[in-house]
Amino acid sequence: MVFEGLAEKLQNTLHKLKGKGKVNEKDVNDAMREVKMALLEADVNFKVVKDFVNKVKERAIGAEVLESLTPGQQIIKIVNDELTILMGTTQSKINFSSKPPTVIMLVGLQGAGKTTTGGKLAKLIKKQGKRPLLIAADIYRPAAIKQLQVVGGQVDVPVFSMGDKQNPVDIAKAGLEHAISNGNDVIIVDTAGRLHIDDELMGELQSIKSNIKPHEILLVVDSMTGQDAVNVAEHFNEKLGIDGVILTKLDGDTRGGAALSVRAVTNKPIKFAALGEKLDDIEIFHPDRMASRILG
Ligand code: GDP
Numbered sequence: 001m002v003f004e005g006l007a008e009k010l011q012n013t014l015h016k017l018k019g020k021g022k023v024n025e026k027d028v029n030d031a032m033r034e035v036k037m038a039l040l041e042a043d044v045n046f047k048v049v050k051d052f053v054n055k056v057k058e059r060a061i062g063a064e065v066l067e068s069l070t071p072g073q074q075i076i077k078i079v080n081d082e083l084t085i086l087m088g089t090t091q092s093k094i095n096f097s098s099k100p101p102t103v104i105m106l107v108g109l110q111g112a113g114k115t116t117t118g119g120k121l122a123k124l125i126k127k128q129g130k131r132p133l134l135i136a137a138d139i140y141r142p143a144a145i146k147q148l149q150v151v152g153g154q155v156d157v158p159v160f161s162m163g164d165k166q167n168p169v170d171i172a173k174a175g176l177e178h179a180i181s182n183g184n185d186v187i188i189v190d191t192a193g194r195l196h197i198d199d200e201l202m203g204e205l206q207s208i209k210s211n212i213k214p215h216e217i218l219l220v221v222d223s224m225t226g227q228d229a230v231n232v233a234e235h236f237n238e239k240l241g242i243d244g245v246i247l248t249k250l251d252g253d254t255r256g257g258a259a260l261s262v263r264a265v266t267n268k269p270i271k272f273a274a275l276g277e278k279l280d281d282i283e284i285f286h287p288d289r290m291a292s293r294i295l296g
Contacts, residue, residue: 003256003294009038011296014079018072028060028075035079043226043257048086048264056082080291086260087287092244092269094125097215100185101133103176105212107205107240108220109232110141110193113248117220117274118190119151120282121246125186126157133184135175136161137168137208138192148190155279158184168192172208189214197232202239209240216243218271221258223247229258230265237266244271247285251275259290 013034017023032053039049059065059082060075068074096102104121106114115138122132134152136159138144145161152159160175172189179187191208194201209217219242221229236242245262250273263270270285 003042003259004253006038006042006256007294007296009041010035010079010294013038014072014076014295017075020072023066023071023075025061025066028057028066031075032057032060039260042255042260045227045230045257045261045265048261051264052082052086076295080295083260083291083294084288086264087285087290088263088269089287091284091286092271093284094271095215095243096130096186101176101179102186102216103189103212103214104186104216104218105189105191105205105208105214106218106220106246107191107236107242108193109197109222110195112193112220112222113246113274114138114193114220115144115147115151115190116277116279117246117248117272117282118148118188119155119157119279120274121272122152122157122188123155123279124282125188126155130186131184132157132186132188133175133179133182134159135172135187135189137171137175137189139164139166139168139171140192144190144192151279158182168204169207169211172212176212197235205240214243217241218244218246219268220246220248221262222249223256223258224249224252224254226255226257227261230261233258233262233266233268237268242266242268244269246270246272246274248274251281256294263287 013031017031036053059078065074108114125132136145136148149159160178162171219236273283273285275281
């Protein structure tokens with residue numbers, strides 16, 4: 001499970017503090033040095049780590065904490081609070097439009113998990129009583145359209161496609177029209193990814209965006225890619241403007257750095273966490289629960 005290494009290190013470090021009757025400034029500094037190392041090893045962005053450690057220190061070194069009866073426990077609570085804040089404090093849901101259809105555009109690098117996540121989201125949204133339509137606008141990756149059709153079939157959600165010979169912008173526009181005339185109140189557009197960010201891909205996504213005016217542009221980020229994921233998120237946000245992030249592969253043996261950095265770097269909420277290949281393996285992202293998971 002994600003964060004295992006980080007969780008173990010943080011728990012060990014903080015456990016030492018908890019055992020102490022009295023804690024002084026040096027104890028806090030020593031512990032924070034270990035926390036810093038653990039976060040860097042988990043591939044959390046350097047600046048994010050620095051800010052995080054400084055904030056915890058500032059709060060922990062205050063007289064009310066050090067002179068309290070349970071300083072160790074209070075410091076653990078501060079770390080827990082700050083981890084929660086780092087990941088966004090509160091859960092963030094999809095903003096459904098009051099004028100359907102709600103338009104959701106999934107973007108991200110190839111292999112991040114867009115197509116799979118499209119199916120997962122469609123299933124989740126359908127469970128809420130809505131009538132989603134998946135739109136296959138990835139015409140470049142071989143078999144992407146077929147994959148979306150299979151996924152759609154599994155979750156019993158229709159898939160709009162025009163094959164791979166049409167322009168993705170036209171496909172997205174036609175898909176939206178199709179949704180309107182068929183009473184679909186949510187569309188989820190599966191867009192193309194590339195192995196690396198390139199201008200052509202961004203240009204295409206920008207053009208889809210200006211044509212179908214999404215209510216939600218959700219960036220699908222593979223959490224196995226650590227800090228790289230954060231660079232990707234920063235770039236997509238700059239060029240396209242994203243509304244939120246979906247972290248995938250949190251079930252993997254990842255170091256977790258992306259989950260802890262992406263919110264701070266983009267200032268955009270993490271809306272969902274995907275935890276497996278099955279189409280039920282998705283949940284609303286809860287920063288507080290994730291923090292508690294890390295601190296044990
Ligand atoms: P796309 O290129 O972005 O559309 O990515 P795909 O949806 O094809 O996913 C790429 C691979 O990652 C596939 O083998 C998926 O089964 C796998 N995958 C997607 N999401 C998850 C996840 O949350 N956990 C795990 N373990 N694998 C995932």
